[in-house]
Amino acid sequence: MTRVLIVEDAPMDRQLLELYVKQSGQYELVPSVESAAFAEFCCRTTRVDLILMDVCTSLYANGIDAAEKIKQNFPQIKIIIITGQPECSFIERARKAGVDSFWYKTETAESILHVMERTMAGETVYPESTPPLQFGYITSDELTARELEVLREVVAGESDAAIAEKLYMSLRTVKGHIQSMRDKTGFRNRTELAVRARDCGLIIVDKETE
Amino acid sequence: MMTYDALSFLLKAVIRFGLYMLLCISIYMLSASLRKKSPVLIVPTFLSVLISGSMFVLYDARGQKSGLDHRAAVRWLCEKPILFTILLFAAAAVLLTYVTFREAHLRRTVPDRSSIKESIDHLPTGLCFYAENGRVMLVNHRMNQLCHIILGRDLQNAALVWDDLCGGSIQPDIMRLSTDSQPRFRLSDGTVWSFSRTQLPDMFQITAVDITQLHNLAQELEQKNIALEELYQRLKVYETDVEVLTRTRERLETKIGIHSELGQTLLATRSYLLDNNENKTIPVEAWKRSIALLRQNIVENAEQFTLQTLIQTATAFGISVEVTGQMPEQKDVEKLFLEAATEALTNAVRHADAKKLHISLTETADTYRICFQNDGKMPETQVTEGGGLGSLRRKAETAGGSMQIDCHPEYSLTISMPKGGTENI
Incomplete structure (x- = not known):
């Protein structure tokens, strides 16, 4: 029977996932853990076939980073990243880390079981895009990829000059992107832009890399 | 060619008078040059005196028809063409002109006592030099003025003035901004002055500098820093709030999910019961x-x-741990x-491949220490610090702590952290 490990720090979500997995009768649960920092430990002490991994977990451990490490050491273990946060970079980061599938918590119970089944069958299941979020006057999918990159640095508290240097663009371009985002969203200044982006979960700055 | 002797009496007199004037000016300039001890001035002036002096003596002797009249030198000069006389005269005049210009230039560029005093007096900075007993050696207008404004009296004993500036009584309309070794005052006109004292060989120097602009900028910066710190604190609180939010x-969304699933189950069952449709199933x-x-005790x-x-x-x-x-x-x-x-x-x-991890936590007056050991096999080679251990070491050392890995007698990892350290781990 497929052995499933759940890495999730929110107790309610953890219990629900455990329930869904148990109820399906197709899987065997290994004890769930609260932090992605334990994921490798679990894989080394017991047989794990599939991991349902949250992104933001206890001890500020990032599920995607942990998944990457596990994929390097145990390529046979399938990993599904699960998250309730619509942060726009998660899907791309998960793909880069070699994660098998990706699932948003907002979807129904059946869908996770379905995704688990397909993943175990060797498929890679990703949502087509991040669920669009209301961001000022627009939805988040109306921002360009470059604007999102700049927005991420603004949320991290970088100055325009630092952003320009980090993203290899001119200061004028950075200012242009910020102005364009302000025009689209109707936010009054860059602080409001940063606060709203963080508040609605569009951008989550990794605490460890801050 | 015409000689001196052939000139008319009037022309001879004019030449002699010219030479006499030249001689007088040269002697005057020579005395001035000797005072300045400048060879650039002394040498040409001396030459000028020599030329004009000897010419005057010789021509004058001929004119007086004295006993010297028939000396070889007098005859030699007086019988030379008049052009020779004019050339000598011009040479002495040129030398004298050169000396005059040179002297004027030196006077402009090399300061003397009075020029030093004058420039110090008009310095915008207050300046005072005094002996160890307080006797004032040199003081400028600004320092005198400041002393009057701040202490209400003349600057007579500079040592006493300095003591008063550092902590004595001052005029009521003056605000003292600091009393350390660099006293600062805000005057009634709004300007801010900073005083400082330097010890020189055998004397002291007090300077007073107008730092109004600097002081105002510093104050502005301080206020901005306070505002920034407040903003930072608010952001920190906000960061925590956002996480909770x-x-x-997320919890609410999960609850909504449970609720709607239960609702859908109920609806499907109800529809099955009402329609009694055989195609439908419970x-x-x-x-x-x-x-x-519903049975489970869900922890929120x-x-x-x-x-x-x-x-x-x-x-x-x-x-086991x-x-x-x-x-x-x-x-x-x-x-x-x-x-x-x-x-x-x-x-x-x-x-x-351990089965047991031992964690020992100890504490001294100024450090916390944690030590990890396990019952697994010993590392066969030197432990290389990868991503995990490397990151731990970086964090510990950034916050003023230390990390140590020992392999003898058995493997252990120890981290020590200072008490009351930074919050930036």
């Missing part, structure tokens, strides 16, 4: 799940991640130690 929102799976959900709020959580997790996977001592209460150190414990636990199974 995000978690609450959603058994959904019911099973909903009932199990996550508990703080502690060492206890780590022990429980490890035990659940068959690794033994702890001696207490976890520090200082939040930043606790967080770092928890991270280290997680890393040590993973390393114990990854490299040593």
Whole structure:
């Protein structure tokens, strides 16, 4: 029977996932853990076939980073990243880390079981895009990829000059992107832009890399 | 060619008078040059005196028809063409002109006592030199003026004035901004002055500088820093609030999900019962799940991640963790130690194949220490610090602590952190 490990720090979500997995009768649960920092430990002490991994977990451990490490050491273990946060970079980061599938918590119970089944069958299941979020006057999918990159640095508290240097663009371009985002969203200044982006979960700055 | 002797009496007199004037001016300039001791001036002036002096004496002797009249030198000069006389005369005049210009130039560029005094008097900075007993040697207008404004009296004994500036009584309309070794005052006109004293060989120097602009900028900067600090504190609070908010929102969404699933199950069942349609079935799976959900005692709020959580997790996977001592209460150190414990636990199974992890926590007057050991096999080669251990070392050392890995007599990882350290781990 497929052995499933759940890495999730929110107790309610953890219990629900455990329930869904148990109820399906197709899987065997290994004890769930609260932090992605334990994921490798679990894989080394017991047989794990599939991991349902949250992104933001206890001890500020990032599920995607942990998944990457596990994929390097145990390529046979399938990993599904699960998250309730619509942060726009998660899907791309998960793909880069070699994660098998990706699932948003907002979807129904059946869908996770379905995704688990397909993943175990060797498929890679990703949502087509991040669920669009209301961001000022627009939805988040109306921002360009470059604007999102700049927005991420603004949320991290970088100055325009630092952003320009980090993203290899001119200061004028950075200012242009910020102005364009302000025009689209109707936010009054860059602080409001940063606060709203963080508040609605569009951008989550990794605490460890801050 | 015409000689001196052939000139008319009037022309001879004019030449002699010219030479006499030249001689007088040369002698005057020579005395001035000797005072200045400048060879650039002395040499040409001396030449000028020599030429004009000897010419005057010789021509005058001829004119007086005295006993010298028939001397060889007098005859020689007076019988030379008049052009020779004019050339000599011009040479002396040129030398004299050169000396005059040169002297004027020196006077402009090399300062003397009076020029020094004058320029110090008009300095915008206050300046005073005084002997060790307080006797004033040199003081300028600005310093005198400041002394009057701040202390209400003349600057007579500079040592006493300095003592008063550093802490004595001052005029009521003056605000003292600091009393350390650099007293600062705000005057009634709004300007800010900073005084300082320097010891020179055998004397002291007091300077007073107008730092109004600097002072105002510093104050502005200080206020901005306070505002920034407040903003930073608010952002920190906001960061925590946002986390709580995000978690609450997620929880709410989960609850909505449970609620709607239960609702859909009820609706499907009701539709089955009412229509009695044979094509429809009771959603058994959904019911099973909903009932199990309702039976379960769902915990809403996550508990703080502690060492206890780590022990429980490890035990659940068959690794026993033994702890001696207490976890520090200082939040930043606790967080770092928890991270280290997680890393040590993973390393114990990854490299040593251990079954037991021993954590020992000790505390001295100024440090917290955590030490990890396990019952697994010893490392065969030197331990290389990868991502996990490297990151731990960086965090510990940034916050003023240290990390140590020992392999003898057995493997141990020790981290020491200073008490009351930074919050930036």
